Amino acid sequence: MNKFLLVIFLSICTSVTVSSQTAEFIERQGQVTFFSYTSVENIQATNNQVLSLFNPNTDEVAVSILMRAFVFKKSLMHEHFNESYIESDLYPKATFNGKIVGFDLTNDESQTRIIKGDFTLKDSTKPVDVKATITKTNDGYTISGTLDIMIDDYNIKVPPLLSPNISKKIEVTFNFNYAPYEK
Amino acid sequence: MKSNLVILAFLLSFSPLVVAQNLLDQLNDVPQTTNNYTMSTFKATRISIGHSVETRKKNTLEISFMSRYWNVPNSSGNAFVADKMSARFGLDYGISDRFTIGVGTSAPNGVADTYLKYRLLRQTDDNKNPFSISLLQTATYRTRRLNGITLRDNSGDKFAFTTQALIARKFTRDFSLQISPTFIHRTSSRSPLDDHNHFAVGFGGRYKLSNHVSVVSEYYYVANELDSRKTFGAFALGANWEVSKLMLQFKMTNNPFFVEDTFITQTIRNFNTNDGNFFFGFHATYHLQL
Numbered sequence: 128m129n130k131f132l133l134v135i136f137l138s139i140c141t142s143v144t145v146s147s148q149t150a151e152f153i154e155r156q157g158q159v160t161f162f163s164y165t166s167v168e169n170i171q172a173t174n175n176q177v178l179s180l181f182n183p184n185t186d187e188v189a190v191s192i193l194m195r196a197f198v199f200k201k202s203l204m205h206e207h208f209n210e211s212y213i214e215s216d217l218y219p220k221a222t223f224n225g226k227i228v229g230f231d232l233t234n235d236e237s238q239t240r241i242i243k244g245d246f247t248l249k250d251s252t253k254p255v256d257v258k259a260t261i262t263k264t265n266d267g268y269t270i271s272g273t274l275d276i277m278i279d280d281y282n283i284k285v286p287p288l289l290s291p292n293i294s295k296k297i298e299v300t301f302n303f304n305y306a307p308y309e310k
Numbered sequence: 311m312k313s314n315l316v317i318l319a320f321l322l323s324f325s326p327l328v329v330a331q332n333l334l335d336q337l338n339d340v341p342q343t344t345n346n347y348t349m350s351t352f353k354a355t356r357i358s359i360g361h362s363v364e365t366r367k368k369n370t371l372e373i374s375f376m377s378r379y380w381n382v383p384n385s386s387g388n389a390f391v392a393d394k395m396s397a398r399f400g401l402d403y404g405i406s407d408r409f410t411i412g413v414g415t416s417a418p419n420g421v422a423d424t425y426l427k428y429r430l431l432r433q434t435d436d437n438k439n440p441f442s443i444s445l446l447q448t449a450t451y452r453t454r455r456l457n458g459i460t461l462r463d464n465s466g467d468k469f470a471f472t473t474q475a476l477i478a479r480k481f482t483r484d485f486s487l488q489i490s491p492t493f494i495h496r497t498s499s500r501s502p503l504d505d506h507n508h509f510a511v512g513f514g515g516r517y518k519l520s521n522h523v524s525v526v527s528e529y530y531y532v533a534n535e536l537d538s539r540k541t542f543g544a545f546a547l548g549a550n551w552e553v554s555k556l557m558l559q560f561k562m563t564n565n566p567f568f569v570e571d572t573f574i575t576q577t578i579r580n581f582n583t584n585d586g587n588f589f590f591g592f593h594a595t596y597h598l599q600l
Binding site for chain 2: 151153155178188189195196200201203207209210211212214216222224286288289292
């Protein structure tokens, strides 16, 4: 009887480990860039430390962006971004959690799909549709695409005096290269 | 036998739980780090009248204009807004993120000043470093000969130096405090009664009212004051308003001076709103990224 239990126990263990080996892909140095174009000034910043998980079996994608890791050309913009607009001491991360609609696991080339999900920034969560291109690579996947963020949706307050400097619509581009996730 | 089955059921119920964990929750368990130096203990290189712990980032240049306005007691003049004014024009440049230099010149006293500021220790958000420490060294030179003073004929007698250790902590996101032990050395004094060396302690604070506006205050205590004249501790109360690349610092204070060795030791007015004692000023700083 004990042997029987042991076999069941081991089979559960192996099934769990097998699924965790193949299930997920991780990106630890994903790139996210945002642009704000206005006639007064252009603001651009890039984050090269974005963390993301992708599960091709469930079509799920999760992204975590550390706001302080955005790099600006101008140091004052970096300070204002963190201190006055994003308030990264209170809201250190932006996150995205979604599912690729109609993802084809058997497709070995690239496919353009909509990722439906929730984007959270400054504790405000809004449903977003992200147009993305998913490409199978040798050992993983590449997902890249663009997204427009309306700053009014995410509790980002711009003083009236400075509203000509900061666009209402922020363009976000991203590029993630996933490798198998070994825990 | 029964207990074994219970254990089995328990184990079986466990495995689907692991699988059902949200992908985002799983992501939150992966550590993510970046530098965690506390940002913006103060917003400018000056709290109000004196230096703050802040330095400028590499390759940034700040152009600043400081001014004070005041009335002369019992004046019969018809001056517009104020009877008198003093002003300083200055440049501050960040050689590296931790090392800032500055030069300035002020009128009508004709004092040329320079400073070096090095950011020795930076406070971190995880409180490993609970404080920030910056070291400040200034050198000033009096270009104008003051009336009736025969001392200071040699150029070597016209220098004064201030050394400060600026120790600050950002306690909350809104509130920062600074304590700055200060040593001042003058190569000459106007009166032979006065010591050339002074020890002082500066206290400064900032309270953030909104994302762009904060209230600041400073006070300087001098351990060995001048013997030839009655002096008071320099005091300032002001508001800082940040508009994009422009920093505006409005202040009310009890002296018309801009450099440490003068306002810390030679403030001869107490702080009140009487004519002659009340100095209103503003300091505009324009930030350029080179």
